[in-house]
Amino acid sequence: MKSTILAAASLAALVSAHGAITQPPPRLPGAAMAAACGQAAVDAVEADGTIPLENITPETNDCNLFLCRGATFDDNQDLVQTFSAGDVIDMEAVLPIPHEGPANVSIVDTATNTVIGDPLIEFESYADENLPELPANNTAFSVTFPRLPAGACTVAGECVLQWFWFGTGAQQTYESCVDFVVG
Template sequence: MKSTTATVISLAGFVSTALGHGFVTSPPARMPGDAMAAACGQQVEINQKSDNYGNIQGELQVASSQSDYNAEECNIWLCKGYKFADNTANVQTFSAGQVVPFKVDIRAPHTGVANVTIVSTSTNTVIGSTLKSWDVYASNSSPIPDEQKSFDITIPSDLGNQCATAGDCVIQWQWDAQSIDQTYQSCIDFTVGGSGSGGASSSASSVAPSQTTVAAVAQSSSTTAATPTSTASATTTKAAFINAAEIPSSLLTSVISTALPTAVSVPTQPLTEGTTMQDLVDWINYLMSSVTVAKRHARDFF
Protein backbone atom coordinates (compact mmCIF):
# COMPACT_ATOMS: atom_id res chain seq x y z
CA MET A 1 0.00 0.00 0.00
CA LYS A 2 2.81 2.42 0.88
CA SER A 3 4.46 1.73 -2.46
CA THR A 4 1.23 2.40 -4.32
CA THR A 5 0.67 5.64 -2.39
CA ALA A 6 4.18 6.85 -3.12
CA THR A 7 3.70 6.07 -6.81
CA VAL A 8 0.45 8.04 -6.93
CA ILE A 9 2.10 11.02 -5.21
CA SER A 10 5.04 10.94 -7.60
CA LEU A 11 2.72 10.78 -10.59
CA ALA A 12 0.72 13.71 -9.22
CA GLY A 13 3.93 15.68 -8.90
CA PHE A 14 4.90 14.80 -12.47
CA VAL A 15 1.52 15.86 -13.87
CA SER A 16 1.72 19.17 -12.01
CA THR A 17 5.25 20.01 -13.14
CA ALA A 18 4.49 19.01 -16.72
CA LEU A 19 2.44 22.20 -16.81
CA GLY A 20 5.36 24.43 -15.74
CA HIS A 21 5.43 27.43 -18.02
CA GLY A 22 7.76 30.22 -16.91
CA PHE A 23 11.05 30.99 -15.17
CA VAL A 24 13.80 33.64 -15.18
CA THR A 25 16.95 32.24 -16.77
CA SER A 26 19.14 35.32 -16.28
CA PRO A 27 20.27 36.60 -13.79
CA PRO A 28 20.56 33.27 -11.93
CA ALA A 29 17.37 32.70 -9.93
CA ARG A 30 16.81 30.69 -6.77
CA MET A 31 16.52 26.94 -7.21
CA PRO A 32 15.07 24.23 -4.93
CA GLY A 33 17.32 22.33 -2.52
CA ASP A 34 17.66 20.66 0.86
CA ALA A 35 16.57 23.71 2.89
CA MET A 36 13.40 23.92 0.83
CA ALA A 37 12.76 20.19 1.35
CA ALA A 38 13.12 20.61 5.11
CA ALA A 39 10.56 23.44 5.18
CA CYS A 40 8.16 22.57 2.38
CA GLY A 41 8.35 18.79 2.41
CA GLN A 42 10.26 16.31 0.30
CA GLN A 43 7.59 15.81 -2.34
CA VAL A 44 7.14 19.56 -2.86
CA GLU A 45 10.89 19.93 -3.34
CA ILE A 46 10.95 16.96 -5.73
CA ASN A 47 8.06 18.55 -7.61
CA GLN A 48 10.02 21.75 -8.20
CA LYS A 49 13.40 20.09 -8.74
CA SER A 50 11.90 18.04 -11.56
CA ASP A 51 10.58 21.24 -13.15
CA ASN A 52 11.41 24.61 -11.60
CA TYR A 53 9.07 26.19 -14.15
CA GLY A 54 6.11 24.93 -12.09
CA ASN A 55 3.49 27.10 -10.41
CA ILE A 56 2.63 27.75 -6.78
CA GLN A 57 -0.84 26.24 -7.03
CA GLY A 58 0.73 22.99 -8.24
CA GLU A 59 3.05 22.99 -5.24
CA LEU A 60 0.12 23.50 -2.87
CA GLN A 61 -1.74 20.62 -4.49
CA VAL A 62 1.18 18.31 -3.74
CA ALA A 63 1.72 19.78 -0.26
CA SER A 64 -1.90 19.23 0.81
CA SER A 65 -1.31 15.49 1.19
CA GLN A 66 2.12 15.69 2.82
CA SER A 67 2.70 15.49 6.58
CA ASP A 68 6.14 17.14 6.31
CA TYR A 69 4.79 20.33 4.72
CA ASN A 70 5.19 23.26 7.15
CA ALA A 71 3.22 26.17 5.74
CA GLU A 72 4.84 28.78 7.97
CA GLU A 73 8.40 27.61 7.41
CA CYS A 74 7.85 27.01 3.71
CA ASN A 75 6.36 30.48 3.10
CA ILE A 76 5.43 29.24 -0.33
CA TRP A 77 4.21 32.61 -1.64
CA LEU A 78 7.74 33.98 -1.29
CA CYS A 79 9.89 32.69 -4.16
CA LYS A 80 7.73 29.54 -4.39
CA GLY A 81 9.30 28.38 -1.12
CA TYR A 82 12.82 28.32 -2.59
CA LYS A 83 15.31 29.14 0.18
CA PHE A 84 18.31 31.44 0.39
CA ALA A 85 20.26 28.70 2.19
CA ASP A 86 20.17 26.63 -1.00
CA ASN A 87 21.33 29.54 -3.15
CA THR A 88 24.16 31.33 -1.34
CA ALA A 89 26.48 30.75 -4.31
CA ASN A 90 24.20 32.71 -6.66
CA VAL A 91 24.02 36.06 -4.87
CA GLN A 92 24.42 38.93 -7.35
CA THR A 93 26.11 42.23 -6.50
CA PHE A 94 24.55 45.30 -8.08
CA SER A 95 25.03 49.05 -7.76
CA ALA A 96 22.41 51.73 -7.29
CA GLY A 97 21.35 52.92 -10.73
CA GLN A 98 22.73 49.85 -12.48
CA VAL A 99 20.73 48.54 -15.44
CA VAL A 100 20.24 44.78 -15.17
CA PRO A 101 19.09 42.73 -18.17
CA PHE A 102 16.54 39.97 -17.56
CA LYS A 103 15.75 36.88 -19.61
CA VAL A 104 12.51 34.96 -19.07
CA ASP A 105 11.72 31.62 -20.66
CA ILE A 106 7.99 31.15 -21.21
CA ARG A 107 7.18 27.66 -22.40
CA ALA A 108 3.49 28.25 -23.07
CA PRO A 109 1.38 31.44 -23.11
CA HIS A 110 -1.51 31.97 -20.70
CA THR A 111 -3.03 35.45 -20.46
CA GLY A 112 -2.32 37.20 -17.18
CA VAL A 113 -0.46 40.06 -15.56
CA ALA A 114 3.15 40.27 -14.41
CA ASN A 115 5.61 42.50 -12.63
CA VAL A 116 9.15 42.75 -11.28
CA THR A 117 9.66 44.12 -7.77
CA ILE A 118 12.19 44.18 -4.95
CA VAL A 119 10.86 42.17 -2.02
CA SER A 120 11.98 42.08 1.61
CA THR A 121 12.40 38.41 2.48
CA SER A 122 11.76 38.95 6.19
CA THR A 123 8.25 40.31 5.62
CA ASN A 124 7.45 39.33 2.02
CA THR A 125 6.56 42.93 1.28
CA VAL A 126 7.53 45.06 -1.69
CA ILE A 127 10.24 47.67 -1.18
CA GLY A 128 9.68 50.85 -3.15
CA SER A 129 8.01 51.06 -6.53
CA THR A 130 7.40 48.39 -9.14
CA LEU A 131 10.42 48.05 -11.43
CA LYS A 132 8.50 46.58 -14.37
CA SER A 133 4.88 45.66 -14.98
CA TRP A 134 2.55 44.37 -17.68
CA ASP A 135 -1.25 44.64 -17.61
CA VAL A 136 -1.47 41.91 -20.25
CA TYR A 137 1.27 39.30 -20.11
CA ALA A 138 1.91 36.17 -22.18
CA SER A 139 -1.45 36.39 -23.92
CA ASN A 140 -2.53 33.19 -25.61
CA SER A 141 -4.33 35.16 -28.31
CA SER A 142 -1.18 36.53 -29.94
CA PRO A 143 2.58 35.88 -30.06
CA ILE A 144 4.41 36.82 -26.85
CA PRO A 145 6.22 40.14 -27.41
CA ASP A 146 9.99 39.96 -27.12
CA GLU A 147 9.96 42.70 -24.47
CA GLN A 148 8.07 40.36 -22.13
CA LYS A 149 10.87 37.82 -22.39
CA SER A 150 13.91 40.10 -22.57
CA PHE A 151 13.94 43.43 -20.74
CA ASP A 152 15.95 45.65 -18.40
CA ILE A 153 15.32 46.81 -14.85
CA THR A 154 17.17 49.55 -12.99
CA ILE A 155 18.36 49.08 -9.40
CA PRO A 156 16.78 51.89 -7.33
CA SER A 157 19.04 54.49 -5.78
CA ASP A 158 16.93 54.90 -2.63
CA LEU A 159 17.34 51.46 -1.04
CA GLY A 160 19.73 52.74 1.60
CA ASN A 161 21.11 49.74 3.47
CA GLN A 162 17.94 47.64 3.21
CA CYS A 163 19.54 45.24 0.72
CA ALA A 164 23.16 45.42 1.88
CA THR A 165 23.14 41.91 3.37
CA ALA A 166 22.75 38.80 1.24
CA GLY A 167 19.40 37.13 1.81
CA ASP A 168 17.58 40.28 2.95
CA CYS A 169 16.16 41.13 -0.47
CA VAL A 170 15.25 39.48 -3.73
CA ILE A 171 14.30 40.80 -7.14
CA GLN A 172 11.10 38.89 -7.79
CA TRP A 173 9.50 38.28 -11.18
CA GLN A 174 5.89 37.18 -10.82
CA TRP A 175 3.49 36.11 -13.54
CA ASP A 176 -0.09 35.58 -12.46
CA ALA A 177 -1.72 33.62 -15.28
CA GLN A 178 -5.26 34.49 -14.31
CA SER A 179 -6.84 32.62 -17.20
CA ILE A 180 -5.74 29.29 -15.66
CA ASP A 181 -5.28 30.37 -12.01
CA GLN A 182 -1.55 29.64 -11.93
CA THR A 183 1.16 31.83 -10.42
CA TYR A 184 4.82 31.63 -11.42
CA GLN A 185 7.70 33.25 -9.55
CA SER A 186 11.46 33.57 -9.87
CA CYS A 187 13.69 35.26 -7.29
CA ILE A 188 17.19 36.69 -7.68
CA ASP A 189 19.22 37.12 -4.49
CA PHE A 190 21.30 40.28 -4.56
CA THR A 191 23.07 42.95 -2.58
CA VAL A 192 23.52 46.61 -3.45
CA GLY A 193 27.11 47.79 -3.53
CA GLY A 194 28.28 51.21 -4.69
CA SER A 195 26.57 53.76 -6.91
CA GLY A 196 25.95 53.17 -10.59
CA SER A 197 28.87 55.47 -11.44
CA GLY A 198 31.29 53.15 -9.65
CA GLY A 199 31.53 55.13 -6.42
CA ALA A 200 32.23 53.77 -2.95
CA SER A 201 30.01 51.14 -1.41
CA SER A 202 26.71 52.37 -0.01
CA SER A 203 26.15 49.35 2.19
CA ALA A 204 27.56 50.88 5.37
CA SER A 205 24.98 50.68 8.12
CA SER A 206 23.65 53.80 9.81
CA VAL A 207 24.50 54.21 13.47
CA ALA A 208 22.19 55.96 15.89
CA PRO A 209 23.80 59.24 17.00
CA SER A 210 24.02 60.40 20.58
CA GLN A 211 21.33 62.55 22.15
CA THR A 212 23.82 65.42 22.14
CA THR A 213 24.11 65.14 18.35
CA VAL A 214 20.30 65.18 18.08
CA ALA A 215 20.22 68.35 20.14
CA ALA A 216 22.85 69.85 17.87
CA VAL A 217 20.52 69.71 14.89
CA ALA A 218 17.82 71.63 16.72
CA GLN A 219 20.10 74.17 18.32
CA SER A 220 22.61 75.28 15.71
CA SER A 221 22.64 76.42 12.11
CA SER A 222 26.05 78.06 12.04
CA THR A 223 29.41 76.40 11.45
CA THR A 224 33.01 77.42 11.89
CA ALA A 225 36.07 75.80 10.41
CA ALA A 226 38.26 74.11 13.00
CA THR A 227 40.44 71.08 13.54
CA PRO A 228 38.08 68.09 13.89
CA THR A 229 37.96 66.25 17.19
CA SER A 230 35.04 63.97 16.28
CA THR A 231 35.73 60.31 15.48
CA ALA A 232 33.31 60.46 12.53
CA SER A 233 35.10 60.08 9.19
CA ALA A 234 33.91 61.53 5.91
CA THR A 235 36.02 59.03 4.00
CA THR A 236 34.50 55.95 5.61
CA THR A 237 30.86 56.96 5.83
CA LYS A 238 28.61 57.34 2.82
CA ALA A 239 25.15 58.43 3.90
CA ALA A 240 22.11 56.59 2.69
CA PHE A 241 20.04 59.73 2.11
CA ILE A 242 22.64 62.52 2.03
CA ASN A 243 25.69 61.47 0.06
CA ALA A 244 28.57 62.56 2.27
CA ALA A 245 31.04 61.68 -0.48
CA GLU A 246 29.74 64.64 -2.50
CA ILE A 247 30.24 67.15 0.35
CA PRO A 248 33.68 68.81 0.66
CA SER A 249 35.63 67.16 3.45
CA SER A 250 36.54 70.59 4.82
CA LEU A 251 32.84 71.21 5.48
CA LEU A 252 32.16 67.73 6.85
CA THR A 253 34.97 68.00 9.37
CA SER A 254 34.12 71.54 10.41
CA VAL A 255 32.93 71.86 14.00
CA ILE A 256 29.44 73.14 14.71
CA SER A 257 29.42 76.24 16.92
CA THR A 258 28.30 75.66 20.50
CA ALA A 259 26.56 79.03 20.52
CA LEU A 260 22.80 79.02 20.02
CA PRO A 261 21.37 80.98 17.08
CA THR A 262 19.47 84.09 18.13
CA ALA A 263 15.65 84.29 18.25
CA VAL A 264 15.21 80.54 18.25
CA SER A 265 13.17 78.82 20.92
CA VAL A 266 14.96 75.57 21.50
CA PRO A 267 16.16 73.66 24.57
CA THR A 268 19.20 75.39 26.01
CA GLN A 269 21.48 72.38 25.98
CA PRO A 270 25.00 73.22 24.78
CA LEU A 271 26.64 71.08 22.15
CA THR A 272 29.42 68.71 22.98
CA GLU A 273 32.73 70.21 22.00
CA GLY A 274 33.90 68.87 18.65
CA THR A 275 30.45 68.10 17.14
CA THR A 276 30.99 68.18 13.38
CA MET A 277 28.93 68.51 10.23
CA GLN A 278 29.58 64.78 9.67
CA ASP A 279 27.69 64.14 12.92
CA LEU A 280 24.84 66.23 11.53
CA VAL A 281 24.77 64.27 8.26
CA ASP A 282 24.80 60.96 10.15
CA TRP A 283 21.91 62.08 12.32
CA ILE A 284 19.79 63.22 9.37
CA ASN A 285 20.37 59.91 7.59
CA TYR A 286 19.53 57.98 10.74
CA LEU A 287 16.33 59.99 11.09
CA MET A 288 15.37 59.38 7.45
CA SER A 289 16.11 55.65 7.68
CA SER A 290 13.88 55.43 10.76
CA VAL A 291 10.84 56.77 8.94
CA THR A 292 8.36 53.94 8.45
CA VAL A 293 6.24 53.61 5.33
CA ALA A 294 3.21 51.49 4.65
CA LYS A 295 4.37 48.03 3.69
CA ARG A 296 2.67 46.12 0.93
CA HIS A 297 2.69 42.39 0.51
CA ALA A 298 4.15 41.25 -2.79
CA ARG A 299 0.82 39.71 -3.74
CA ASP A 300 -0.88 43.13 -3.36
CA PHE A 301 0.76 44.29 -6.59
CA PHE A 302 -1.80 42.43 -8.70
Protein backbone atom coordinates in the same frame (compact mmCIF):
# COMPACT_ATOMS: atom_id res chain seq x y z
CA MET B 1 27.83 25.35 -8.92
CA LYS B 2 26.16 21.96 -8.74
CA SER B 3 22.74 23.59 -8.26
CA THR B 4 23.33 25.87 -11.26
CA ILE B 5 23.95 22.88 -13.48
CA LEU B 6 20.83 21.16 -12.14
CA ALA B 7 18.74 24.23 -12.94
CA ALA B 8 20.07 24.47 -16.46
CA ALA B 9 19.24 20.81 -16.97
CA SER B 10 15.71 21.07 -15.61
CA LEU B 11 14.97 24.27 -17.53
CA ALA B 12 16.29 22.75 -20.72
CA ALA B 13 14.00 19.74 -20.38
CA LEU B 14 10.71 21.61 -20.23
CA VAL B 15 7.89 19.18 -20.81
CA SER B 16 4.70 20.48 -19.26
CA ALA B 17 5.75 23.93 -18.28
CA HIS B 18 4.54 27.45 -17.70
CA GLY B 19 7.27 30.02 -17.00
CA ALA B 20 10.31 31.09 -15.00
CA ILE B 21 13.24 33.47 -15.00
CA THR B 22 16.51 32.06 -16.30
CA GLN B 23 18.72 35.20 -15.99
CA PRO B 24 20.04 36.53 -13.69
CA PRO B 25 20.41 33.11 -12.01
CA PRO B 26 17.25 32.45 -9.97
CA ARG B 27 16.86 30.78 -6.58
CA LEU B 28 16.64 27.02 -6.91
CA PRO B 29 15.17 24.31 -4.70
CA GLY B 30 17.47 22.49 -2.29
CA ALA B 31 17.84 20.87 1.10
CA ALA B 32 16.55 23.86 3.09
CA MET B 33 13.46 24.06 0.91
CA ALA B 34 12.94 20.32 1.36
CA ALA B 35 13.12 20.76 5.14
CA ALA B 36 10.55 23.55 5.06
CA CYS B 37 8.22 22.50 2.23
CA GLY B 38 8.79 18.75 1.91
CA GLN B 39 10.80 16.66 -0.52
CA ALA B 40 7.77 16.35 -2.83
CA ALA B 41 7.79 20.12 -3.34
CA VAL B 42 11.48 20.06 -4.26
CA ASP B 43 10.94 17.08 -6.57
CA ALA B 44 8.11 18.93 -8.33
CA VAL B 45 10.22 22.03 -8.97
CA GLU B 46 13.25 19.98 -10.04
CA ALA B 47 11.06 18.04 -12.49
CA ASP B 48 9.73 21.30 -13.96
CA GLY B 49 11.34 24.58 -12.96
CA THR B 50 8.42 26.56 -14.40
CA ILE B 51 5.47 25.27 -12.41
CA PRO B 52 3.07 27.61 -10.58
CA LEU B 53 2.68 27.88 -6.81
CA GLU B 54 -0.65 26.13 -7.12
CA ASN B 55 1.11 22.90 -8.20
CA ILE B 56 2.96 22.68 -4.87
CA THR B 57 1.51 21.41 -1.62
CA PRO B 58 3.64 22.45 1.37
CA GLU B 59 4.07 19.78 4.00
CA THR B 60 4.70 22.14 6.92
CA ASN B 61 3.79 25.67 7.98
CA ASP B 62 7.48 26.59 7.70
CA CYS B 63 7.17 26.61 3.91
CA ASN B 64 7.14 30.18 2.63
CA LEU B 65 5.47 29.22 -0.63
CA PHE B 66 4.32 32.76 -1.43
CA LEU B 67 7.89 34.06 -1.42
CA CYS B 68 9.99 32.77 -4.30
CA ARG B 69 7.73 29.68 -4.64
CA GLY B 70 9.33 28.32 -1.48
CA ALA B 71 12.95 28.58 -2.62
CA THR B 72 15.25 29.68 0.21
CA PHE B 73 18.33 31.84 0.60
CA ASP B 74 20.07 28.99 2.46
CA ASP B 75 20.05 26.86 -0.69
CA ASN B 76 21.31 29.69 -2.90
CA GLN B 77 24.12 31.47 -1.09
CA ASP B 78 26.43 30.95 -4.07
CA LEU B 79 24.06 32.78 -6.44
CA VAL B 80 23.99 36.22 -4.79
CA GLN B 81 24.31 39.06 -7.32
CA THR B 82 25.57 42.57 -6.54
CA PHE B 83 23.51 45.48 -7.88
CA SER B 84 23.98 49.23 -7.55
CA ALA B 85 21.64 52.15 -8.20
CA GLY B 86 21.50 52.81 -11.94
CA ASP B 87 22.64 49.32 -12.97
CA VAL B 88 20.76 48.01 -15.99
CA ILE B 89 19.94 44.37 -15.31
CA ASP B 90 19.20 42.18 -18.29
CA MET B 91 16.57 39.58 -17.46
CA GLU B 92 15.49 36.53 -19.41
CA ALA B 93 12.37 34.42 -18.94
CA VAL B 94 11.07 31.24 -20.51
CA LEU B 95 7.31 31.03 -21.12
CA PRO B 96 6.64 27.58 -22.61
CA ILE B 97 2.95 27.78 -21.68
CA PRO B 98 1.79 31.41 -21.68
CA HIS B 99 -1.29 32.54 -19.72
CA GLU B 100 -2.43 36.14 -20.13
CA GLY B 101 -2.29 38.26 -16.99
CA PRO B 102 -0.34 40.91 -15.09
CA ALA B 103 3.36 40.60 -14.28
CA ASN B 104 6.05 42.65 -12.62
CA VAL B 105 9.57 42.62 -11.23
CA SER B 106 9.92 44.06 -7.74
CA ILE B 107 12.36 44.19 -4.87
CA VAL B 108 10.99 42.19 -1.96
CA ASP B 109 12.02 42.34 1.70
CA THR B 110 12.26 38.64 2.51
CA ALA B 111 11.71 39.05 6.27
CA THR B 112 8.22 40.44 5.74
CA ASN B 113 7.51 39.42 2.12
CA THR B 114 6.69 43.03 1.28
CA VAL B 115 7.65 45.01 -1.78
CA ILE B 116 10.17 47.85 -1.37
CA GLY B 117 9.30 50.86 -3.52
CA ASP B 118 7.73 50.68 -6.96
CA PRO B 119 7.99 47.77 -9.39
CA LEU B 120 11.09 47.99 -11.57
CA ILE B 121 8.97 46.92 -14.53
CA GLU B 122 5.27 46.21 -14.84
CA PHE B 123 3.22 44.47 -17.53
CA GLU B 124 -0.55 45.00 -17.49
CA SER B 125 -0.92 42.13 -19.93
CA TYR B 126 1.87 39.55 -20.06
CA ALA B 127 2.23 36.17 -21.75
CA ASP B 128 -0.96 36.51 -23.80
CA GLU B 129 -1.53 33.12 -25.42
CA ASN B 130 -4.04 34.71 -27.83
CA LEU B 131 -1.33 36.68 -29.61
CA PRO B 132 0.19 35.03 -32.69
CA GLU B 133 3.59 35.58 -31.07
CA LEU B 134 4.59 36.80 -27.63
CA PRO B 135 6.12 40.31 -27.57
CA ALA B 136 9.91 40.04 -27.43
CA ASN B 137 9.99 41.94 -24.14
CA ASN B 138 8.08 39.13 -22.39
CA THR B 139 11.16 36.89 -22.46
CA ALA B 140 14.02 39.41 -22.63
CA PHE B 141 13.83 42.77 -20.92
CA SER B 142 15.89 45.07 -18.75
CA VAL B 143 15.24 46.78 -15.46
CA THR B 144 17.14 49.66 -13.91
CA PHE B 145 18.13 49.12 -10.31
CA PRO B 146 16.72 51.93 -8.14
CA ARG B 147 18.30 53.88 -5.30
CA LEU B 148 17.09 52.16 -2.13
CA PRO B 149 16.78 53.64 1.35
CA ALA B 150 20.18 53.70 3.12
CA GLY B 151 21.01 50.33 4.62
CA ALA B 152 18.33 48.40 2.73
CA CYS B 153 19.34 45.09 1.10
CA THR B 154 22.99 45.29 2.14
CA VAL B 155 23.09 41.81 3.68
CA ALA B 156 22.68 38.73 1.46
CA GLY B 157 19.31 37.08 2.02
CA GLU B 158 17.54 40.27 3.12
CA CYS B 159 16.09 41.07 -0.30
CA VAL B 160 15.31 39.44 -3.61
CA LEU B 161 14.50 40.70 -7.05
CA GLN B 162 11.23 38.84 -7.66
CA TRP B 163 9.58 38.21 -11.01
CA PHE B 164 5.87 37.73 -10.39
CA TRP B 165 3.26 36.73 -12.94
CA PHE B 166 -0.38 35.75 -12.49
CA GLY B 167 -2.18 33.95 -15.31
CA THR B 168 -5.69 35.31 -14.88
CA GLY B 169 -7.61 32.66 -16.83
CA ALA B 170 -5.40 29.82 -15.63
CA GLN B 171 -5.49 31.12 -12.03
CA GLN B 172 -1.80 30.28 -11.76
CA THR B 173 0.86 32.26 -9.89
CA TYR B 174 4.53 32.26 -10.87
CA GLU B 175 7.48 33.57 -8.87
CA SER B 176 11.20 33.49 -9.60
CA CYS B 177 13.68 35.21 -7.32
CA VAL B 178 17.19 36.56 -7.75
CA ASP B 179 19.22 36.96 -4.56
CA PHE B 180 21.25 40.16 -4.43
CA VAL B 181 22.98 42.67 -2.22
CA VAL B 182 23.41 46.36 -2.88
CA GLY B 183 27.04 46.96 -3.77
